[in-house]
Amino acid sequence: MILSDLSLSRRLERAEAVANARFVEARARVMPDSGAQWIDVAGTYAMYDGVRSPSTQTFGLGLFQMPTTADMDKLEEFFKERGAPVFHEVSPFADKALLAVLNERGYRPFELTSVMFLPLDAKAPAATVRETSVQVRIVGEEEQDLWAHTAAEGWREFTEIAGPMLDLMRVSAAIQDSHPFLAELDGLPIAAGSLAIHDGVALLAGASTIPEWRRRGAQRALLDSRVEYAARAGCVLVMICAEPGSASQRNAERQGFRIAYTRTKWHLMGS
Numbered sequence: 001m002i003l004s005d006l007s008l009s010r011r012l013e014r015a016e017a018v019a020n021a022r023f024v025e026a027r028a029r030v031m032p033d034s035g036a037q038w039i040d041v042a043g044t045y046a047m048y049d050g051v052r053s054p055s056t057q058t059f060g061l062g063l064f065q066m067p068t069t070a071d072m073d074k075l076e077e078f079f080k081e082r083g084a085p086v087f088h089e090v091s092p093f094a095d096k097a098l099l100a101v102l103n104e105r106g107y108r109p110f111e112l113t114s115v116m117f118l119p120l121d122a123k124a125p126a127a128t129v130r131e132t133s134v135q136v137r138i139v140g141e142e143e144q145d146l147w148a149h150t151a152a153e154g155w156r157e158f159t160e161i162a163g164p165m166l167d168l169m170r171v172s173a174a175i176q177d178s179h180p181f182l183a184e185l186d187g188l189p190i191a192a193g194s195l196a197i198h199d200g201v202a203l204l205a206g207a208s209t210i211p212e213w214r215r216r217g218a219q220r221a222l223l224d225s226r227v228e229y230a231a232r233a234g235c236v237l238v239m240i241c242a243e244p245g246s247a248s249q250r251n252a253e254r255q256g257f258r259i260a261y262t263r264t265k266w267h268l269m270g271s
Contacts, residue, residue, distance in 0.1 A: 062094035154208025
């Protein structure tokens, strides 16, 4: 039985941090003028992908070692010198002394995320595969733009992010060793999702369905196919992050995912 503890949190947080680092590296390669960069400070991965990018934040703060005052200064300066807000994703298994430090430095809790996991065993692929009219496949390099457009279309009703979403998805498709999945209904692309693997952990991310094609089973098919792929690739855990109480969390729980912990994003006020 896998317990929700410090060891599990370190493994899950590092898998997500590495996936985000690979994304930032892809941005720097595809758009050299973007200034995209990431650094490691005391086991904390700090990402810069643009002032408004959701990837511009840190992962692992206080989880691998307690940051010193100098470490915190370096992390904050990394974002401030680029004109970006300072955000930290913090696991509840991080050093408890970190809470006082964040409060003293002017941080406020900003967002909560359910970090969920599914242990994989020999029964996992058979348990998840089901009959469906939606077909899922991994796209090749020549279809990266098709995948990016499909993924971005799934977010079009969110006007505040719809604009930059296509560029974001094009970068996602260009990540080295990435696994972009496309869901099709009668040959028509209707949904997309991705999978990143690190140290036996498969991170499911970037799933979206074009609005008019929702409730056709696309997300279930994408989840099933990615879990099956992860099992065949030798992964022992699959992870997914979702808003607490959201449809995404409920769908994941129905498929056997457990909530490992609820993570808090902290924002440095005034940044």
